[in-house]
Amino acid sequence: MQHPGAKMVIEVARTQDDEVGDGTTTAVILVGALMEQAESMLEQGIHPTVIAEGYRKGMEKRWRSSTVSRSKSTRQTGGSSSRLPTPLSPANPSSR
Numbered sequence: 001m002q003h004p005g006a007k008m009v010i011e012v013a014r015t016q017d018d019e020v021g022d023g024t025t026t027a028v029i030l031v032g033a034l035m036e037q038a039e040s041m042l043e044q045g046i047h048p049t050v051i052a053e054g055y056r057k058g059m060e061k062r063w064r065s066s067t068v069s070r071s072k073s074t075r076q077t078g079g080s081s082s083r084l085p086t087p088l089s090p091a092n093p094s095s096r
Contacts, residue, residue, distance in 0.1 A: 008031065009035075
């Protein structure tokens with residue numbers, strides 16, 4: 001496979017399968033949607049690094065808000081939130 005975008009989609013699917021063992025179709029659909037949006041932004045003259053930076057910031061914000069939600073939930077339930085998921089890992093690693 002020579003196309004960088006196609007290589008990325010394949011890598012996302014492989015990583016999702018390796019980490020979770022499920023959800024490859026969802027991961028590919030999500031990546032496809034992000035790529036469609038990126039294509040639209042490129043057509044508007046937005047530089048690729050600006051698009052990539054925006055996606056990175058969005059991901060970081062999502063995981064920070066997830067951490068805050070987990071912290072509040074942990075305080076309320078008395079549980080532990082020491083292991084937070086990464087974007088492509090399961091929320092509960094013991095459920096594999």
